[in-house]
Amino acid sequence: MNYCTHCGHLLNYEIPHGDDRPRHVCPSCGMIHYQNPKMVVGCIAESENRILLCRRSIDPAYGRWTIPAGYLENRETVEAGARREAREEARANLGELVPYRLFTIPHISQMYLIFRAKLLDDHFSAGEESLETRLFGQNEIPWDELAFRVVFASLKDFIRDREAGAFSFDIKEIPPEDGSSQPGSPDKISR
């Protein structure tokens, strides 16, 4: 961030008066450019115990499998965002959305809100950001080909909870990677 969005002046990076951390501040018009974490909304969608996954047609993680998810838009509820992403990425229609996980991922300043839902029908297909869409049975999940660690964590929790027959909402943190080779290593998602 170099220039002020309001007046076009070059920005300083400094601690504003009364604040406790550096921000991008305009020395000309005084505007402070706050930057805050972004929310991704998505869904684990089931049809007869099989889970809908999408194979990504875009970077990062081109060719890897993910649940339908993407950035929440301004003026959108979290539920509307999750439904929109399911339509955009998988042309899928979701039933009732049940809150399942909130992942807080501080090292990339993101949150992932994951719902559970049933597919309303079996009419789904690849949207523009997907190469293909498919339902996976519990023993078919492509664990080594998942797009992101948060997808891996969501599906692991979901399958464990489904086997136990007990779902509950929880907040979990995805810490920075330690450098070892974990499945679905790319942290960032594109829009």
Added chain:
Amino acid sequence: MNYCTHCGHLLNYEIPHGDDRPRHVCPSCGMIHYQNPKMVVGCIAESENRILLCRRSIDPAYGRWTIPAGYLENRETVEAGARREAREEARANLGELVPYRLFTIPHISQMYLIFRAKLLDDHFSAGEESLETRLFGQNEIPWDELAFRVVFASLKDFIRDREAGAFSFDIKEIPPEDGSSQPGSPDKISR
């Protein structure tokens, strides 16, 4: 948003190729300036069934009562953000944080994540953004002097659930105001 943060050029407002809604796009360097909802994190903090509220020393809603809450910062977990806000606004230390409500507020592009917690001790006092801090018994809540509708909704739900002896996480929407006089009418919070 007038100027590109990357190169300082005047921005266009147009639908980027492959997108479905207008964004601020730089015709010189091509940068797309996405804007997304912001997350506020806060806490309903109790001490022996009394609830900690802060009277705001800043606009909007100067002089009105709120729970400790504020914008989540980059590189911060949601729990760390809620603890930081309790320290900053009420010099208060929280025990275990239990997820309680996520309010989605599309007309101001905000979300509020509210935790429940016990105060670790009775050492609390007004921080820089508060005129005073106080514990309120159930029949003392200043309903007509609350800062925001989301605070009103959080406390109403909390007191009802506490009386019923059953808390559970839920996602709720705060719709736009209909113009009638509801307590705590200002929607926006300042930083």
